[in-house]
C-alpha cells in the first residue's frame with residue numbers, strides 16, 4: 001500500500017497530468033487544491049468568493065483558508081496525491097501535523113524539475129475540458145480537432161489565469177514562496193527529484209520509479 005505523496009513543482013510542470021495517470025493506475029486519491037478552489041468558485045461558496053481575487057491575480061490564497069479546506073478532504077484509506085499543496089512552509093508544517101494526528105505518517109515529496117521558459121510554453125498552450133478536467137496541449141498533446149475534446153466532443157477552454165501577465169505572476173510567486181519547500185523536504189530526507197522536461201510517458205516512468213511503485217499493482 002503506497003503512502004501519501006506531494007507533487008511539488010511550478011505551474012505547468014505536469015503535476016495534474018501525472019496525478020490523473022497515477023490515480024487511475026495505482027488507486028491513489030488526487031487532492032488538487034487548485035481544482036477544489038475552482039469548484040468552490042463555480043459553486044459560489046464563501047470560500048470560492050474569498051479565493052477568487054487571489055486566483056485571478058496569480059497570488060496564493062491565504063494559508064488558513066487552504067489548510068481548512070484540505071483538512072475537510074482527508075477522509076478515507078486511499079493514499080493521497082497532493083497536487084498543488086503545500087505551497088508555503090506554513091502549509092507544509094500544517095500538513096505534517098494533520099497527517100500525523102490522524103496516524104497517516106509523514107508524506108514524501110517529488111519535485112518536478114523544469115525551466116521557467118518551458119513552464120511558460122506549457123501554460124500558454126494548455127486547453128482543458130471543464131466538464132472532465134482532461135488536459136491537452138496545442139503542441140505537446142493536441143486534440144484531434146482544435147478546441148474540441150476527443151473524449152466527449154465538447155468545447156475546450158483556456159484557463160483564465162493562463163494569460164501571459166498572470167503566468168508571470170504565478171511563476172514569480174512559485175519561485176518566492178514555494179521553492180523553499182524543496183529545501184524543506186530535502187533537509188528532512190523526504191525529497192525525490194524527477195526530470196519533468198521529458199515526454200509524458202517518461203515522466204510517469206520516473207515517478208513510478210521514484211515512488212517505488214513498479215510492483216505495486
Ligand code: AP5
Nearest residue numbers: 011012013014015016017033034061084122126137140200
Ligand atoms: P493550480 O490549479 O494548482 O495551478 P498551478 O500550480 O499553477 O498548476 P497547474 O495546474 O497550472 O499546472 P500542472 O503542474 O498541474 O500542469 P498540467 O499537468 O496541467 O492553482 C491555481 C491557483 O489556485 C493558484 O494560482 C492559487 O491562486 C490557488 N491555489 C491553489 N493551490 C493553492 C495553495 N495550496 N495555496 C494557496 N493558493 C493555492 O500541465 C500543463 C500543460 O503542460 C498541459 O497543457 C499539459 O498537456 C502539458 N504537459 C504536461 N506534462 C507534459 C510533458 N511531460 N510534456 C509535454 N507537455 C506536458
